[in-house]
Amino acid sequence: MSGADPVLNMSIFGVFVVLTLYLVYRVSSASTASDYFAAGGRFSGAQNGIALAGDYLSAASFLGIAGAIAVYGYDGFLYSIGFLVGWLVNLLLVAEHLRNTGRFTMGDVLSFRMRQRPVRAAAAVSTLMISFVYMIAQMAGAGSLVALLLDVHSSSGQALVIGAVGLLMVVYVLVGGMKGTTWVQIIKAGMLITCALLITMFLLGKFGYSMTSLMQHAAERNPLGEQIFSPGAKYGESGLSKLDFVSLSLALVLGTAGLPHVLMRFYTVPNALQARRSVVWATVTMAGFYLCTLVIGFGAAALAGTDAILGAPGGENSAAPLLAYRIGGTVLLGIVAAVAFATILAVVAGLTLTASASFAHDFYANVVRRGAAGPDSEVRVARWTALVIGATSILGGILVNGQNIAFLVGLAFAFAASANLSTLLYSLFWRRFNTRGTLWGIYGGLSSCLLLVVFSPVVSGSPDSILPQVDFAWFPLTNPGVVSIPFSFLCGAIGTLLGGPRSDPRRTAEMEVRSLTGIGSI
Template identity: 55%
Template sequence: MSLDWNHQTLALVLFSAFIAVTLAITTWASRRRQGSPEEFYAGGRLFSPAENGFAIAGDYMSAASFLGISGLIALYGYDGMVYSVGFLVAWLLVLLLAAELVRNCGRFTLADVLVTRLRERPVRIATGTSSVVVSVLYLVAQMVGAGTLVALLLGSADSAVRTWAVIAVGALMVVYVSCGGMRATTWIQIVKAFLLMGGAIALTVLVLLRFGGDPISLLSDAAERSGRGEDFLAPGLLFGENLVSRLDFISLGIALVLGTAGLPHILSRFYTVPTARAARRSVVWAICLIGSFYLMTIVLGFGAAALLGSDTVRADNSAGNTAVPLLAQYLGGGAGTTGGTVLFAVVAAIAFATILAVVAGITLASSAAIAHDLYASLARRRADRPVREVAVARVAAVGIGAAAIGLGLLAQNLNVAFLVGLAFAVAASANLPVLLFTLFWRRFTTRGALWSVYGGLVPAVVLVVLSPVVSGSPDAIFPALDFAVFPLQNPGVVSIPLGFLAGWLGTIGDRTGADVTRHAETEVRALTGAGAA
């Protein structure tokens, strides 16, 4: 696809406008006192439930949602919807099991919840390590989305364009986090949530108007233009070829449903409100926003298939990441028209805003894990450690950005929703078991926690490395190599049970036993909020 200079100019102007707004927010936030951990990590805990709910939605509705899911639905129909359903259903688990209890027990990170009843140093090192791994995997997906989007904008397939786009996004996210902290990140996410919901609503309405408001007509046209007929509306195109693909479907579904409650950047959002009740209400706000958004991604995916055709989407980007921008251009009147130019540029700018807001939240969570968990565990205790910890977090943001840029450049040919699925699998394998065991199992011990984290994290990462994602397939990160001995693309069906099993085995084999008194204190604190920060 190629765009003339007017198209490029308009989209670049809108990009620049959003970047200017976000930098202004960061500048405003940086003028406030950022030296304390409470301000840098949690924004002073002063956000209302509605504000935090919009920020959670802005943090969660990533490039995987806006670009990747709609693209998968446009290419594979019914099977692509598993992402929309999985991402939404996951929030029921967060609402029922995590939001209030995490807010009452913790201060800034997942490790804060665990150390209320477990030995601090080994637990912080383990969970800090797993949080960084999950965050980097999640960031890679956003980087791939950024490269794809800017290459589409400039009408260039040159890898150098994607490279510079990924580097630019990495640089911006470092600026947002190191200068503005949680306060700037939150307001950037709120602005992004409004933009994304507005853009999705406008496109959904335009798609439905094309079919007279009749979803049956939309689905029938999508099936016809897909080239797959009625099979497009039935399970099996993406996950139904054989037993391995069916297991991949199960593995992905489990990872999506269980992974959200283990994502560090989502858990950290519960610390930005003053009380556990506010945390629960923010999740309700988030569920309303996220639920309506994922319903709209289904309309946009089938709309792209019906109006453009699956082959057109695939020809422009084999992973389907450009389906929504192409659909916007078509709905505006097509290539070369003023309406097509304006709508394409607006959607491209919203998608870019989505990427910037999400990477800021993930980078902040990962830098908090490095500084508050890893550095705080290894450094000597000093009177000025909180101030030094914030300084370490700023430096860590640079390192996380560099790692995400490097990996993002390697994974440019993979679908962004698929990449996020890998991050969810690792989060559900390493973080979720230890969180649930700590909150609900009286006998759980420090040894069980370490076995749980490493017993989920190591198998998940190893299985990804040995899967077709990394080698052995044309779309792999290293297509020229072949050391793929694990057949599934998502390791969740194996690594998640291993995380729970390792935690159980480590606990029942620990002769020291659990500290029942500390568990009782943690239980009271989790349920009542007594002693919460």
């Protein structure tokens, strides 16, 4: 991409930033806590579904999956399936019940019939941990994109861009709250899907609108040949690699229903019907997008070649930008750069809002102030928290810049499934579930996931580890989901069966009726 124009790339991205900041300023009306945290619950199912897609489709989906398909073919596309199937869990088990039972955060649901202070504190810890892991992956992704798309190769230059992205996301959150952030995510989703559709149409046109011809050319320019059309190119080397893929798939499928920034979006609609419609819209939107990534991935292999992709600064992540430059020159590359940055910006803004809302609403208002905090003070604390989270994520992104970005995204899903899914399902569907079970489930899932990650090849013992120069890894899998997720369910069950104060039967009955019917929900 020697002919790429960094000035053009930044100009296109600058136009996006100016327009969206103006929109955020115009629509911002965060006069109450409900407005700031949940946009007053005034978005329709279609609007919220597209925003969900914008919140969920990170740079890893656009760049990472296309690159994985270009290099590994069938095995790369399995990432798309995992990301998409997870929404069925949301649709069938979580969305409606969560909207009916809670108000602003996941902690509202978990603490509904439990002891408020310890459960809300645990929910806040879980949300902050998951959001931080997810966020530093996005911030580090911004640094990688700079090297690839804007011809900035120095670590200091990439650090400056990570800082700029972090500052922008804080501005979006502080000014617009949930309403402004939602509109940014809607615009970003529209840009991302339009870009994917345009590249897909251009690609198919180059091969006479024959997917067969495109895939044949992709196999010819891939060292694996026709092996990319069958399972095993990446995860079939040994029984351990197959188990690693099972672990990753489990995390991707079950983690979606535990991601705090996804769960919080169900409170921006007025009722459970719109919550279900949100999931349907999000699922359909993302299904179309992931089909486009299949064409883009094989198209990148066919036109750019696998060797060129792996030899580029971003490795697999360079597939989509290389393809855009091959078929549309600097203009299309500039659009891809803008879309990639917009993707990171929208996702980290949603994560920042979720983390700050959980700290302000769950920890400050209900743990520190024991439920006596006013709505204005909650919003004020949330805004200060957003500043702290922004600064922390900038530092974390700089520290892990260029290191295991794909691992970090998958790990965020593992943390979400391990800490949140078991306690959510138990709270909604098991009448006997109590406070001890909730705490054991959350902390057991979090601690086991963190322990296994620290002593896995993600951190040490491998050339692409965060600390490649040392080796203290004894857990062989790169994703701990196959162990930590069942362990979380087991901890929640054992903690409950061991006894302790049982939840109030009247509150349990109220939660059951409310979650199923919506009676009494705000």
